[in-house]
Amino acid sequence: MDTRSLWASGMLMVLLVFSVSLRAENAGSTKNAESPSLSAREIVDKMDALQRQAADSTLSLSRLSTCAFGIKDKRVACVEEPRVKVMESVSDQSGASMKDSKAISILLEPASERGIGMLTYTYDDPNRDTESWLYLSALGKVKRMASGTGEDQEPVSLFGSEFTTEDMETGKTDEYTYEILQEGPYGGRPVWVIEARPTEIRLRKTNYSKLIFWVDRERFIALKMQTYDKREKLYKRIIFKEIEKINGIWIARDVTVMNLRSQRLSNMQTESLAMGITVDPDFLTQRTLTDFAYREKALGKLRQHF
Amino acid sequence: MMNYLSTTKKNTGYLTVFLISSFFTGTCSAQLLASELLEDDVLVFDSDTLQPADSGSWWDRKPAALKLSAEQLMSQAPGNVAALRTRAGLEYEDAFYPGWFFRLDIRYTYYWRTDREAERNREDYGELQTNDLWVQYSQNDCNLKVGRQTLIWGEVEGTFAVDIVSPFDYTELLLTDFNEVRLAQDMLVGACFFGQVQTQIFFTPEALTDVYRHRGKTYDEKVGSEWGGRLKWLWTGGDITFSYARLYSNQPILVLPSYESSLSRFHFLGLSSSIAIRRLLFKLDIGYKTDQKIPFTAREADTLDIAAGVEYTTATNHNFNIGVWTNEYIDDDADLTPEHYVTFGWNKLYLNDDLTMSALVNWSKEPKAYGGTLLSQYKWDDYISTDLALSWSEYKDANQNTNPEKAITLKVKVVF
Numbered sequence: 132m133d134t135r136s137l138w139a140s141g142m143l144m145v146l147l148v149f150s151v152s153l154r155a156e157n158a159g160s161t162k163n164a165e166s167p168s169l170s171a172r173e174i175v176d177k178m179d180a181l182q183r184q185a186a187d188s189t190l191s192l193s194r195l196s197t198c199a200f201g202i203k204d205k206r207v208a209c210v211e212e213p214r215v216k217v218m219e220s221v222s223d224q225s226g227a228s229m230k231d232s233k234a235i236s237i238l239l240e241p242a243s244e245r246g247i248g249m250l251t252y253t254y255d256d257p258n259r260d261t262e263s264w265l266y267l268s269a270l271g272k273v274k275r276m277a278s279g280t281g282e283d284q285e286p287v288s289l290f291g292s293e294f295t296t297e298d299m300e301t302g303k304t305d306e307y308t309y310e311i312l313q314e315g316p317y318g319g320r321p322v323w324v325i326e327a328r329p330t331e332i333r334l335r336k337t338n339y340s341k342l343i344f345w346v347d348r349e350r351f352i353a354l355k356m357q358t359y360d361k362r363e364k365l366y367k368r369i370i371f372k373e374i375e376k377i378n379g380i381w382i383a384r385d386v387t388v389m390n391l392r393s394q395r396l397s398n399m400q401t402e403s404l405a406m407g408i409t410v411d412p413d414f415l416t417q418r419t420l421t422d423f424a425y426r427e428k429a430l431g432k433l434r435q436h437f
Numbered sequence: 438m439m440n441y442l443s444t445t446k447k448n449t450g451y452l453t454v455f456l457i458s459s460f461f462t463g464t465c466s467a468q469l470l471a472s473e474l475l476e477d478d479v480l481v482f483d484s485d486t487l488q489p490a491d492s493g494s495w496w497d498r499k500p501a502a503l504k505l506s507a508e509q510l511m512s513q514a515p516g517n518v519a520a521l522r523t524r525a526g527l528e529y530e531d532a533f534y535p536g537w538f539f540r541l542d543i544r545y546t547y548y549w550r551t552d553r554e555a556e557r558n559r560e561d562y563g564e565l566q567t568n569d570l571w572v573q574y575s576q577n578d579c580n581l582k583v584g585r586q587t588l589i590w591g592e593v594e595g596t597f598a599v600d601i602v603s604p605f606d607y608t609e610l611l612l613t614d615f616n617e618v619r620l621a622q623d624m625l626v627g628a629c630f631f632g633q634v635q636t637q638i639f640f641t642p643e644a645l646t647d648v649y650r651h652r653g654k655t656y657d658e659k660v661g662s663e664w665g666g667r668l669k670w671l672w673t674g675g676d677i678t679f680s681y682a683r684l685y686s687n688q689p690i691l692v693l694p695s696y697e698s699s700l701s702r703f704h705f706l707g708l709s710s711s712i713a714i715r716r717l718l719f720k721l722d723i724g725y726k727t728d729q730k731i732p733f734t735a736r737e738a739d740t741l742d743i744a745a746g747v748e749y750t751t752a753t754n755h756n757f758n759i760g761v762w763t764n765e766y767i768d769d770d771a772d773l774t775p776e777h778y779v780t781f782g783w784n785k786l787y788l789n790d791d792l793t794m795s796a797l798v799n800w801s802k803e804p805k806a807y808g809g810t811l812l813s814q815y816k817w818d819d820y821i822s823t824d825l826a827l828s829w830s831e832y833k834d835a836n837q838n839t840n841p842e843k844a845i846t847l848k849v850k851v852v853f
Contacts, residue, residue: 196487208482214818215487240501270616343474417630422630423538
């Protein structure tokens, strides 16, 4: 090899090394986006903590709509009359790390399901099963449900919608590994794009091979999430809109899940929300499912916070 | 030498191309990934399109607490119409004042000429039934509910070791849910809640018994008063309930020497429990009744009922439940055969929870009988649902003759 060729090759090598280091620097810079720098895990932990804070001492009135969707005038639209469920929920976080939760939900619509009540206690301790009770007026009594958190339990759809129990749960950050893929502007907001991959334990009970979050860097709230099936194909797209700051916490009042496999979408709109309210611990008990006079009296006081 | 230089030049060329490609590809891949992840979504969904439009009609202004329903029920047995009924229902509930609650649930059923109830009366007729008509008052840790209502005790569904307070209306068709055939009574029910302890008392001024026909009844169903109470203790994953009541039996039986229908008046002691472990739910009911009239005799004896059940939800959300119930006379002097019953149930949701499939199978050793129902319930939308049931049963009568019965039942219901 002559000197000129060596020099040319050398320069190309320098450029190659430079490009690799440039990529590494870019990758590294995503882990050190701002000062102070946060790792992907730290970002997710902070998001999770805020989400649990949002569910602490909260009263909400939500409308859950589900329909098959299609493309109309270059926009996604329902191609059938949506199924609508309206529910009123009260939730409270407890436990040493505020990872235990108690929640009660009462269905208000549709008419055929009005009055159905559900009470759920979930625990951070993996050795404690989730406890849940159901009240139907046809049942005439409170029924305890067998709802253990089995390792291979298939996620259950929420009222037949595209939201599943897996999509709604919090506090499972240990069951994933995280990596920041990118950062930059998305929808006018500076975001981190974070990939979450389930661990072996999680893989046994999840429908997803990975999740990607678009996390607002200033507000630590997800703006978008995409889930991928076991073949790493895009499965669901979840969009968070109407971001508002309530009691110092950023909340998305409009969440839409689009299932790209079944071509169905579900939209959860929080029509009314009160956070940081005082919830009587006695309210989140079986009494509320059957003592209607007590329930409505207590809810009447809580609704004043709307 | 020339060959060496030529080869070297060629290799250098290849190396150059390789390095340039790597550089270009490396930087472009990062840019491509970035642009994909950060670009705006092409297709967006406007959730404002989901907001319901208010047309100003009465339909839109109807209070949400008012529920109206219409139902058509047809049941066909081989060569015979078992049931042909049209039903209209009205439900209303209201927290009309802080600490107070009112509920009304009434339905009017018209039995068409070919319905078995109408055939018995040789004419078609209508019947008004009140399922709920009560007022509830709640103060501090307690509440009081007064009016027409049902009271359901016990844990093991499909068995009646402890669930003996409210009678049943056997003119209704039983598909897979026993609550569809319950009969409401005028009662006063009080309950108090003290953390992990719950208490309940009830008083029924004029207790009712099971209903087998609406007209031409052969016995007086209204008897004296009933009263009782129970204490429930809850802990994480389970609960246990102790109950006592002074009751009349719901089902009259023929006694000697009069061969008349007669009811037992008895003391009842009960124990119920449910424990949840992972996807398993264990249930137990034990009921002890005194002074039970023995059919076709002039004697009475105490009875002991034990019912045990297990409910299991699989990883794919199939729900199975099995219940075993035994009823035994405690009488050393009599050679009385205990009765044994087994019930097996299954249900699962399909099609985004629009379709519920369920099955209920019953078997009894004494009296010898078995039967089952396969039910599918489909919700067409938020208002209309249909139930389709296939049922069959076989029992041996007093002469040991086998009597098979089969039926197909269709119910269409609109609720708004």
